[in-house]
Each structure stands twice: as structure tokens, then as C-alpha cells.
Amino acid sequence: MYPFFRLLTTIRKAKKAPSLPAHAVSENSFRCMPWDLDLFMEMNNGRVLTLYDLGRFTLSIQTGLAKVLKDNSWGLVVAGSTTRYRKRVRMFDAVTMYTQVVAMDERWIYIIQSMWVKGEPTSSILLRTAITEKGKMIDTERVRKAMGQKGWDPQPEGWVKAWIDSEDSRPWPPLEKTVTD
Template structure:
């Protein structure tokens, strides 16, 4: 299907810019997730999925994400953004992003995403029939299921009032 297989690790080189930093001259914690969006876009483009999705009226949406920080990225520092698929479950696809310097992980994020179309969620069997899905795209690890369940908000068909206990 695309130029690159889906089970590859996709890498782009970035640099921490003045517009990315907080008052301590570190990469702002909220900025990581914005930069990780670039990694997903790069993966979709280089795997050929962007054109396929566009032709079918499909679009991916992030339903939840979690990030862990290990070391700070400083102003002007170069780093690699690594992106890869890590698995699936019956409703979503999961990706991992890493901010890496000299082979060391500085931050890691897990992303849970759904693929939507004009009539709602795209079933996995429809997606997998249209895409060359690697045989090794596994079911995600149990802790990721637990995280996704614990972090979930009610469906848009159910109320989600903002009340504080």
C-alpha cells in the first residue's frame, strides 16, 4: 500500500524553538502533544494512509492520550520524534510517540485513536480490508486497556455533566 509499511518506526528531526518553551526554558509540557501530532501526520503521509482516508471520507481522531516525562528538552535542543503503531483493540488503534535524544527517551506518549467516517466509526474489518495491516499488529497490553477504560468519558449519546464532588 504506501511508501512505508505501517509497522515501521517513523522518525522526524525537530528542534526546540523559542515558541515551544515555558518560563524555565524547557519544552512546554502541552507543546509535546502538539509536536506529537506532527509525528502522526508524518506517519499517515509516508504510509499512504492520508490519500486512502481522504478518498473514503475517513478521518482519525484522538480519543485519549497520556504522556510521561523523563528529562527536559531545552531551548534549541535537537531531538527525534519517533512514532509507531503499538496495537489495537476492538474499538481503537494505539500509537506511541517518543521524544529521543542520542538514543535516550526524554518523553513518551500513548495515543488512543478512532477512525471516523460520514456515518460514524469505521469498523476495524472495513479498515483492515482497505489497508495492508501488518500481521504483527497486536492486541494492546493489558495496562493500556485499563488506562483507556479509566480515562474514558461517557459516550456523546449520554450526558456528561460537569459536577465536582
């Protein structure tokens, strides 16, 4: 079930939090609850992805992107991601999540997020996202202008650039079935 209560709490907290510049790191804190667990008594990987959604909501509210999206009837979509899980999140663990835009190009906004328990990273995700208008992607320059961030243009570097390059070589559409000999 979708965590509607957490969604409402996240939005309320983000609206009360100080505004952030577009390049800043936003922070969310929450506790792993019994309904977040899988059969192995750790946070379900699907729930991890859902909670990362809430972190992006916080970032968009604090940076003013949410207002720009609403004012222009724009949408925010995820077009790709890679997730790394490294430590289990157990019931009642206090979790801190960090979210930041790390790069942009003409079409895509790249966001990195991580979850931490007791000062140790548990997972991280890199996302390729886009802003849409009437179901079609719009240029990131248009988004920057709408946000008043004309000079801000973080370019992909390092492993983020390598991931982008590897995604560009990934076949699409995917194979219907894989045959091995």
C-alpha cells in the same frame, strides 16, 4: 500559535521519505525553537503534544493511511492519551521523535510515540485513536482492508493492555467537581 511552517515541512519530508509498512516506526527530527518554550525555558508541554501530532502525520503519510483517509473522506481522531514527561527539552536541542502503531482492536488504533535528545528519552505518549466516517467511528478491519493490511492485527499486550483496561474502568462523564473531606 500552531506551527504551520513545521507542518508543511513535515508533510514535504514525509512525502519524500520511503514508504513504510503499517507496523514500522516512523522518525521525525526537529530542533526546539524559542517559540516552543515556556517560562521555565523548556519545551512547553502543550507544544510537545502538538509536535506529537506532526509525528502521526508522518506515520500516516509513509504508511499510506493518509491517502486512504483522503480517498474515503475519513478522519482520524484522538480519543484518549497518557503522556509521561521525564527530561526537559531545552532551546535548540535536536529532538528525534519515533511513532508506531502498537496495537489495534475492533474500534481503536493504539499509537505510541517518544521524543529523544542526545540518545535519552524525554517524553512518551500512548494514544487511543479512531478512524471516522461522517462523524462516526468505523471498524479497524475496514481500515486494514482499505490499506491492504488484511493479515496485520497487532493485539494489545503488557502495559498497553493494562492502560486500556484502566481506561475502561474510568468514569465517564467526569465528575463536575470533586469533594474531599
